[in-house]
Amino acid sequence: MKITVMLGGASAERDVSLASGARVVAALRANGHAVTPLDPAMGVLSETAFTDLVHDAMKREPPTLAELRRFEKSPLSPILTTLPAVREADVVFLALHGGQGEDGTLQAMLDAAQVRYTGSGHLASALAMDKDLSKTLFRSAGVTTADWLMAPATAEQVSDALSWPVIVKPSKQGSTVGLHKVNGPEELTAAVADAFLYDDEVMIERFIPGRELTVGILGDDALPVGEIIPQHELYDYECKYTAGMAREEFPAKLTSSQRSMVQAQARRAFRALKLAGYARIDFRMMDDGTFYCLEANTLPGMTELSLIPQAAAASGISFPALCERIVQLALQTKGGKS
Numbered sequence: 001m002k003i004t005v006m007l008g009g010a011s012a013e014r015d016v017s018l019a020s021g022a023r024v025v026a027a028l029r030a031n032g033h034a035v036t037p038l039d040p041a042m043g044v045l046s047e048t049a050f051t052d053l054v055h056d057a058m059k060r061e062p063p064t065l066a067e068l069r070r071f072e073k074s075p076l077s078p079i080l081t082t083l084p085a086v087r088e089a090d091v092v093f094l095a096l097h098g099g100q101g102e103d104g105t106l107q108a109m110l111d112a113a114q115v116r117y118t119g120s121g122h123l124a125s126a127l128a129m130d131k132d133l134s135k136t137l138f139r140s141a142g143v144t145t146a147d148w149l150m151a152p153a154t155a156e157q158v159s160d161a162l163s164w165p166v167i168v169k170p171s172k173q174g175s176t177v178g179l180h181k182v183n184g185p186e187e188l189t190a191a192v193a194d195a196f197l198y199d200d201e202v203m204i205e206r207f208i209p210g211r212e213l214t215v216g217i218l219g220d221d222a223l224p225v226g227e228i229i230p231q232h233e234l235y236d237y238e239c240k241y242t243a244g245m246a247r248e249e250f251p252a253k254l255t256s257s258q259r260s261m262v263q264a265q266a267r268r269a270f271r272a273l274k275l276a277g278y279a280r281i282d283f284r285m286m287d288d289g290t291f292y293c294l295e296a297n298t299l300p301g302m303t304e305l306s307l308i309p310q311a312a313a314a315s316g317i318s319f320p321a322l323c324e325r326i327v328q329l330a331l332q333t334k335g336g337k338s
Contacts, residue, residue: 001033001034001090001091001327002033002034002036002088002089002090003028003033003034003035003036003089003090003091003092003093003327004035004036004037004038004085004086004089004091004092004093005021005024005025005028005035005036005037005038005092005093005095006021006038006039006040006092006093006094006095006096006101006106007020007021007022007024007025007037007038007039007054007095007096008021008039008040008041008042008053008096009039009040009041009096009097009098009099009100009101010040010041010099010100011096011097011098011099011100011101011102012098012099012173012177012178012198013097013098013099013177014041016097016301016303017095017096017097017098017101018053018054019054019301019303019304020095020097020301020302020303020306021037021054021095021096021302022050022054023302023303023304023319024093024095024302024323025037025050027319027320027322027323027324028093028320028323028324028327030320031320031323031324036085036089037050038083038085038086039053040080040096040100040101040106043083044083044085080106080109081109081110081112081113081115082113086110086113086115087113087115089115089116090116090331091116091117091118091327091330091331092110092115092116092117092118093117093118093323093326093327093330094106094107094117094118094119094299095299095302096299097299097301098173098177101299102125102129102298102299103125103126103129103130103172104121104122104123104124104125104126104129105122107119107120107121107122107125108122116330116331116333117330118277118278118326118327118329118330119276119277119278119279119298119299119326119330120273120274120275120276120277120279120298121274121276123274124273124274124275124276124298125298127273127274128273128275128279128295128296128297128298129172129298130171130172130201131169131171131172131203131295132148132150132171132201132203134273134295134296135148135293137272137273138269138272138293140272141268141269141271141272142268143265143268143269143272143293144265144290144291144292144293145292145293145294146205146206146207146208146284146292146294147161147162147205147206148162148203148204148205148206149161149162149203149204150171150201150202150203150204151168151192151195151196151201151202151203151204152192153204155185155188158185158188158204159185162204162205162206163206164182164183164184164185164207165181165182165183165184165207166181166182166188166204166205166206166207167179167180167181167182167203167204167205167206167207168180168181168182168188168191168192168195168202168203168204168205169195169202169203169205170195170196170198170199170201170202170203171199171201171202171203172199172201173198173199176234176235177198178194178195178197178198178199179195179234180194180195181207181234182204188204192204208284208286208292208294209284209286209287210284210285210286210287211227211252211284211285212227212228212229212230212235212282212283212284213225213226213227213228213252213262213282213283213284213285213291214226214227214228214280214281214282214283214307214311215262215263215265215266215280215281215283215311216278216279216280216281216300216307216308216311216312217266217267217270217275217278217279217280217281218278218308218312218317218322218325218326218329219277219278219325219329222263222266222267223308223311223312223314223315224250224251224252224311224314224315225250225251225252225254225259225262225263225311226248226249226250226251226252226307226310226311226314227248227249227252227253228246228247228248228307229246229247229248229249230245230246231244231245231246242305243304243305246305248307248310250310250311250313250314251314258285258289261291262283262285262291265281265283265291265293266281266283266293269281269293269296270296273296275296275298276329276333277326277329277330278300278308278326278329279296279297279298279300280296280297280300280307280308280311281293281295281296281297282294282295282296282297302319302323308322309322
């Protein structure tokens with residue numbers, strides 16, 4: 001098949017996307033497909049440009065806002081779906097993370113062009129990216145999630161509604177970019193201001209102590225539950241993408257009833273947001289055994305340290321086989337998604 005892999009982009013998760021995309025390109029080529037790498041911020045990449053771009057893509061910190069603004073000025077976006085690499089592809093594999101690559105904008109453009117692509121459709125992508133809306137839908141579907149407020153909120157309002165500590169984060173970002181744990185009222189203003197640098201909406205969420213768990217969904221299947229044990233207090237950007245900064249255990253050490261419960265919650269969250277193809281649903285588990293759903297990731301990382309590939313491996317699915325399965329799930333939908 002002719003497959004175009006979109007990677008990079010102009011979001012704060014650009015480096016993660018480059019690392020994900022590089023692995024996906026290699027895996028799909030190993031599967032025998034004709035694969036074209038395309039960066040929405042730069043266009044179709046020659047082999048030399050692709051090699052240079054993805055070489056040592058991952059860094060300990062995300063790109064600076066100044067660096068990202070340089071990519072955001074690309075004139076390519078309005079004509080992206082007219083490119084032969086997109087129009088003539090049997091399927092577009094979206095290895096993008098965050099921004100317009102994951103929030104439904106690109107998905108809507110591909111729908112309009114009747115181009116098949118991997119992952120969820122434009123409505124589901126938008127719902128999952130907006131943490132305020134997704135948490136509302138989780139609750140309506142019976143998925144437990146932490147209480148939250150949307151900024152602006154005073155320290156008094158936070159104290160009354162949530163108590164301390166809280167998590168402050170951009171409502172439509174990923175990879176913990178702009179995320180802060182706020183231990184008291186004196187830290188709130190600075191944390192909110194920083195989060196607003198990355199999004200026009202900021203969430204203030206009750207902090208849930210406990211174990212960090214994740215459940216991958218692939219088609220109709222819930223993959224083995226994983227537990228993340230980071231070197232830092234939070235599973236932050238450095239811990240996610242720097243070797244040795246976190247330990248992941250697949251399968252997580254849970255009882256059979258706990259495992260079934262969190263997988264059922266993950267499936268329910270997946271359906272509540274109308275997701276398709278594959279996704280990763282993240283949880284915290286408190287000492288009393290209560291699971292709190294944190295968020296859904298519609299285009300989860302595919303790097304060497306990422307969680308979906310580890311979950312797939314724990315169920316006997318190699319990385320090339322995982323990529324192939326994702327492509328086949330996309331092909332089951334004729335001419336784009338709704």
